[in-house]
Amino acid sequence: MQRRQFIKGASMLMAAGAIAPLAQANINSQVSASTAAFTSGKYRILALVFDDYETLDLHGPVEMLGHMPNTEIKLVAATEIVRSYQGPRVVADCLTTNTYDCDLLLIPGGMGTRTLINDLPLRQWLIEQVGRSQNVFTVCTGTALLAMTSVLNGRKATTNKMAFQWVTSLNANPQWQAKARWVFDGKFLTSSGVSAGTDAALFWVKHLHGAAEAQRIQTLTEYDWNADPLNDPYAAA
Template sequence: MRVGFLMFDDLEELDMVGPWEVWTMAGHLKPEIECVTIGPTDAPVRCAKGMRVCPDHTMEACPPLDVLVVPGGQGTRREVNNAELLAWIAKAAQGCTWVTSVCTGSMLLAAAGPARGKRITTHWRAVDLVRGRGEAAEVLDDVRYVRDGNVVSSAGVSAGIDMALWLIGEIWEPAFARQVQRNMEYDPAPPHQGAV
């Protein structure tokens, strides 16, 4: 199983790295899982907070994927008008069993076609932006992730971790997803919650 992480400048780091950690941790337990990064070129991608990541493949040379992960971030505002990137998403998604997004990555999935006319979600601050485009059937707020067919979109940043764990439980079984979660020591109980 090959999981591909699309990258572009100004993507939100945890939108990609959160699901990457889930999938690569799963890969330690199931070696048939391969994770790859995909960029427009072979140049490093500069993320929103300055982290630089080198792609394993260019979009042009990317092998077939089983799962596509499209992150969000400020870069999506530019990339939603990038016809080449949208065409690549549409083509890559055709061969995927699952097509996923984090944050405003769902806006790219809707613009490219895989999430057009479907129920999706995004970061709470971007709900109106994504709704305003009118490409999704519904943009849900106050949910961590939502599935519509083979498209699974998640809210912002850390929600991508939850979405990836849920999907691993769907593909294999919840017990395996719990094992991955334990290996990550992911226990979502944020400090200072009582002050909210």
């Protein structure tokens, strides 16, 4: 059997609502839909991923937030399998063909944002998804994706300090903070580059559950938490 013929045959079977082939380029919402829904009663974290996302932007916060009680973390993407800038791939739990009610929308940064800022369907998805998210947490140049909408306008916000000129050039209306490990304003938590997201995540644990819970997770992960948002060793010049 030719590969093309097999794929065509498999597609017909898939259309009947069965299972999907593992093909990076082929989105299959049947598989994702089965895992898209959050468990009732959980604190719902939805994390956007895209090719060339920066590994620690996502997984630092996932580590810390994932130790909070009664928490569920789902990945959302335009494709079912997404490759990080460092190589390893993750599996999306649901697709950006829909938006989802959630408690925290997590948006990492990375080299992928350099082209994604021009992705109009993603921009529209973000606007709608932000509307269905209780809070929004950006890490690093993830802030750039939000800056392409107007949702941060008038808000204090920060971003990666090596990319500060680029991100702030995209939108003059947020109150950009050149010296901040993270900023929380309105419903938006924005953090500085890469590792700052991990510090901001522990702030979020403290915000939701108190200092003792943040301390518990810090100890559990043997982490050296920079707990002061104004202690920013990489402040933009």
